[in-house]
Amino acid sequence: MANFQVGDFVWAKMTGYPYWPGKVAEPDKDVKKPSKKVEMFFIRFYGTGDYAWTKADLVHDYAEQKQKYAIGKAKGFLEAVRQIDHAVERRAKGLPDTSDEESEEESEGSDDQPLAKKAKHEKSSSATASGTPPKKRRKSAKKSLPTREEVHVSSVDNLNLTEPCVSPDTTADADSTTSIVAKDVIPTDKKIGFLGLGIMGIPMAMNLIKSGHDVTVWNRNQNKCKQLLSAGAKEGTSPADVVQQCDITFSCVSDSTAVRDLVIGNSGVLQGITSGKGYVEMSTVDNDTIKEISEAISMRGGRFLEAPVSGSKKAAETGQLVILAAGDRSLYMDGYSCFEAMGKKTFFLGELGCGANTKLIVNMLTGTFMASLAEGLSLAEKAGLDQYTLLDVLNLSAISCPLVQTKGSAILEGHFPANFPLKHQQKDLRLALQMGEVLEQPLHVAGAANELYKRTKAIGFGDRDMSCVYRAVNA
Structure with a gap:
């Protein structure tokens, strides 16, 4: 097993995704190392801004394994390979790898901190690597169904704007x-x-x-x-x-x-x-x-x-x-x-006090439903079902709502812009549970969801969107 050092260029794999180019790095102060008794490396992945603790047996030397793993055709994957090749080239010339600095600048300049754009094409890449033909997915499944707000946009021009507020x-x-x-x-x-x-x-x-x-x-x-x-x-x-x-x-x-x-x-x-x-x-x-x-x-x-x-x-x-x-x-x-x-x-x-209590109940329900959606999509994957088809079914069912449409698509595309940071969702669940404690109201489902969000925050996704709870569910 290779003994990698901080700064080494590698191929590394996260659960549910193919091998991706990355670099061994020092972990962030707020990212706890999993309590597993196996050797692990902290990897920052190129082209994504993503990071993860990865088992040593899932980390391989970049140059040695490039011919084996550099087989993806997706735009995001090719961009990641381009970035790491650029870093390798700079190091060969004795120049510093500036990719970390660029990543930090992006995170400071924007409240949105997207994770990897690991859409369904990554699973196609993984299937190709194993010799199994990738499943065909319907293109229309990529797009979420329009919200009622979008449906009504065309009627705005017909409004009488002279009517009083x-x-x-x-x-x-x-x-x-x-x-x-x-x-x-x-x-x-x-x-x-x-x-x-x-x-x-x-x-x-x-x-x-x-x-x-x-x-x-x-x-x-x-x-x-x-x-x-x-x-x-x-x-x-x-x-x-x-x-x-x-x-x-x-x-x-x-x-x-x-x-x-x-x-x-x-x-x-x-x-x-x-x-x-x-x-x-x-x-x-x-x-x-x-x-x-x-x-x-x-x-x-x-x-x-x-x-x-x-x-x-x-x-x-x-x-x-x-x-x-x-x-x-x-x-x-x-x-x-x-x-x-x-x-x-x-x-x-x-x-x-009525405003605060109402908001906490709303966010408690949002958080628990988001956790359930993540579990459902993860269960579908484990059962060998097409997750995009499941999302289509949900968007045509009685539970169709903007959360299913937007967050479901974000999960499947592997893109999590921080519209509502996960750490804030966990904070609201905690406050709702405190309210329940004071009022002696059992909140079994919210309590379980809170533990899931705590786990997701502990592995380093607190500043990412709440839909990152999928990462803990699908670990």
């Missing part, structure tokens, strides 16, 4: 959330602040700017402000500065710790709150955190509203989020044009 008090009309409606938002004359420019925050703030709102933004990483400043936003020097400049300030950050730090930390929101100032928390956090922050804001004379959102990055970009507001009714009315700009539907749910 829907009143905030008519939010019980759930049917209006099923189709894309051309927006005619009349922006409030109040100055709007936005704190937290991550995967969701940037497109949400951008929609506020595009709809004519006067927006001031802040983010810990100032580089993320550039796109919004170019679109017309102003930049605050701190959370306190933004709150002082604005009438209503929105926040969207990752978790309870980030929420508390933003509000009570150095130069935090509390230092800018004065009588009448409005603060809207759109992060997904637990009920206790919401009530703690609300009390702190109220003691300074401010108004507080929780408004967590349901929807992924794509929904944020298209202004199609579902907003779950609760708390100060007057602040809800004052900021309603902002909700119109960011979402397709806004619910006012009453007392503080």
Whole structure:
């Protein structure tokens, strides 16, 4: 068995995929080594940004085995071979391999961190290597069926855009959330602040700017402000500065710790709150955190509203989020044009805490269903069924929904853009389980799903999309 060193070029294989060109590397600090009593190497795969701990018997010298394994014809595979050959050539000339640096730059410059584009063609490559003819798949199975939103797009041109906007008090009309409606938002004359420019925050703030709102933004990483400043936003020097400049300030950050730090930390929101100032928390956090922050804001004379959102990055970009507001009714009315700009539907749910609890239940159901979908597709593979055909069946069945269409396709194509990071889904499952504990409500299915997401996060996929749970299921 070869004794590889960090930097060696190799062929390595992950479960369910053919051999792929890679390089032995030092593992990331947050990636735990599996507790298996076999020799393993940490491999970074070329052309994908993917990585994995791989058993030593599934790792082979690149140059020695190139003739055997470099047989794929898929575009992604050929690109990976091109990249490793380029790295080999540079090393032969005494030049450094810059592929790691390029990978790091890409991950810093984008919230999307796709895994390998290992679509069904990889399994065809694997079958060819073993001498077994690959199965033919129907081309139409690659494409997910259109959502109801896409079906209704053609009707947008026929809308009467002179009709008045829907009143905030008519939010019980759930049917209006099923189709894309051309927006005619009349922006409030109040100055709007936005704190937290991550995967969701940037497109949400951008929609506020595009709809004519006067927006001031802040983010810990100032580089993320550039796109919004170019679109017309102003930049605050701190959370306190933004709150002082604005009438209503929105926040969207990752978790309870980030929420508390933003509000009570150095130069935090509390230092800018004065009588009448409005603060809207759109992060997904637990009920206790919401009530703690609300009390702190109220003691300074401010108004507080929780408004967590349901929807992924794509929904944020298209202004199609579902907003779950609760708390100060007057602040809800004052900021309603902002909700119109960011979402397709806004619910006012009453007392503080109702928004957080509703959002956690929604995300709990999403997470458990995603885990079930991953298990179903994995079981189909083990049973020798065509996964694309199964996905077609699901998309024509009673459980057809955008999650099956988009996440199912992502799994089969091996492409996982981080629309909703897996670590955030696991956090929401944990918070939902805590809610169940307090209310003495058993949550058997959610508990099992949470363990699966914890496992996926432990093997290094926390920053990737939640659909990466398939990697733990199919290991």
